[in-house]
Amino acid sequence: MKEPVFPEGILSLNRSSDVSLAEQIYRGFREAVRKGLLSSGTRLPSTRRLATMLGVGRNTVNTAYDLLQAEGIVSIRTGAVPRIMEGLPLEGANFEKVKLVEGPGLSTRGMAMSCNLRGDGWAFRHGALQPGAPALGCFPYEDWARCMRRAARLERSPDLQYQNYTGLPSLKRQLSLHLAAERGVRAEPDQILITSSMQASLSLLSLVLADRGDVAWLEDPGYLGAKTAFHTAGMEIRPLAVDEHGANAAAMDVSDHSPKLIYVTPSHQYPLGVRMPLTRRLALLDTAGTSGATILEDDYDSEFLFSGRPVAALYGLADEGRVIYLGTFSKSLMPGLRIAYCVVPSKLIDPLTQFMRNMGCAANVQAQAALAQFMDGGSYQKHLKQIRQIYEERGALLVETLRQRLGNRVQVDIPTGNVQVTMVLRELIDDVALAKQMQEHGFAVSPLSNCYLGENSKSGLIIGFADATPVQIAQGVETLSNLLKEAGHETASP
Numbered sequence: 001m002k003e004p005v006f007p008e009g010i011l012s013l014n015r016s017s018d019v020s021l022a023e024q025i026y027r028g029f030r031e032a033v034r035k036g037l038l039s040s041g042t043r044l045p046s047t048r049r050l051a052t053m054l055g056v057g058r059n060t061v062n063t064a065y066d067l068l069q070a071e072g073i074v075s076i077r078t079g080a081v082p083r084i085m086e087g088l089p090l091e092g093a094n095f096e097k098v099k100l101v102e103g104p105g106l107s108t109r110g111m112a113m114s115c116n117l118r119g120d121g122w123a124f125r126h127g128a129l130q131p132g133a134p135a136l137g138c139f140p141y142e143d144w145a146r147c148m149r150r151a152a153r154l155e156r157s158p159d160l161q162y163q164n165y166t167g168l169p170s171l172k173r174q175l176s177l178h179l180a181a182e183r184g185v186r187a188e189p190d191q192i193l194i195t196s197s198m199q200a201s202l203s204l205l206s207l208v209l210a211d212r213g214d215v216a217w218l219e220d221p222g223y224l225g226a227k228t229a230f231h232t233a234g235m236e237i238r239p240l241a242v243d244e245h246g247a248n249a250a251a252m253d254v255s256d257h258s259p260k261l262i263y264v265t266p267s268h269q270y271p272l273g274v275r276m277p278l279t280r281r282l283a284l285l286d287t288a289g290t291s292g293a294t295i296l297e298d299d300y301d302s303e304f305l306f307s308g309r310p311v312a313a314l315y316g317l318a319d320e321g322r323v324i325y326l327g328t329f330s331k332s333l334m335p336g337l338r339i340a341y342c343v344v345p346s347k348l349i350d351p352l353t354q355f356m357r358n359m360g361c362a363a364n365v366q367a368q369a370a371l372a373q374f375m376d377g378g379s380y381q382k383h384l385k386q387i388r389q390i391y392e393e394r395g396a397l398l399v400e401t402l403r404q405r406l407g408n409r410v411q412v413d414i415p416t417g418n419v420q421v422t423m424v425l426r427e428l429i430d431d432v433a434l435a436k437q438m439q440e441h442g443f444a445v446s447p448l449s450n451c452y453l454g455e456n457s458k459s460g461l462i463i464g465f466a467d468a469t470p471v472q473i474a475q476g477v478e479t480l481s482n483l484l485k486e487a488g489h490e491t492a493s494p
């Protein structure tokens, strides 16, 4: 609340402001001088008098006068009344000591590292049917809270100090057991680095393993997070064609530029959802071996494929050092947990540990301790079993509704895993515009064409189902059908 005080129009104190009263008095006088409301030589009230007039402590006025004196605005001499300094260039004077010529600008590296390669359609969206989003309603909050409480009591543990930059040993042990049993990935715990997300793993590996101008092969269509990581590391990105058997390395020309990194999602191709058969896997390892490339295997959702036993990871087929295996808890638990991991060859442990320390990007220790508990006590397996069934039902419902409403205009398969499905439109339409319209109606779906690197992109939408209710699915598909009709793309009648 503002209260006018003497000198009228010069000082008005706001007692509920975050700015101290001394600072307000100082600024008030300074402004009055700048505007010419107080002229050179003007007498000011003594500190005692001004303190009484303003209803503030004397120290407050002293502090303000000290500041004004330090800036050469007010002259204070013992035994004399304070005055505005003689000979000041008053009106329009600028007393700011530091003039900001311009705000901080971005470096060339900063510009490359802060650009949004996901395009407009992906910008920070929230809403129903969001791809990548697990069901928060299925999360076992009670079990998790129990583990977090125990983790919060890790009193005086050295783990809470500056150390374990690459993750908590207890979580690495759990992951080592889990990966061997579920994914055929044999890794010593110290080969596992815990990061805050798959995105963080991809970025740090690209920065450490590749030089500017080195070539990265990226599935086309592929994951924009990998594209972002390669781009920010200054790599040259080459599209790696994908067909019904996944990425086809044999179709690539290695004669001009060998790849340094090859990014693939062999268990469940993102975004098309196909699985890479053994012959393709072996051919891929062969190409990587002869060209000296390192494969980055993104196994983002394979712990909860719905039907059948998931095929073992590519990592298990490769010679030591050829494949770096990447996983995340974003899909099986939640993105907000901010825990992911990668399995690296022994010779990279030391440099990557130092790099993570240099970058200050280690994951939260208490969350890691809770997750280790959660896995050790069987809660993680129990949760996976539960979501496999729920997600399978939701995925099937979404696909059946899409097929019913949109008929043969779309091609969409019942998902075998994951939290989203890719619907391909048989006609080439502007799917970015379509996704934006869906977003205006509250559905945060993403355009498929954004995932393509080359010219032969397909139109479609990537639609999340894991967190969707039957009503949201029905409304989302209804909205999509109406938008397609309005745009002149006829759809099947229900």
Ligand SMILES: Cc1ncc(COP(=O)(O)O)c(C=O)c1O
Pocket: 131, 132, 196, 197, 198, 199, 200, 223, 225, 265, 270, 298, 300, 328, 329, 330, 335, 339, 340
């Ligand atoms: C193929 C793929 N990899 C990784 C991720 C994300 O992992 P994270 O949340 O740990 O960055 C996603 C998210 O949707 C994804 O689709």
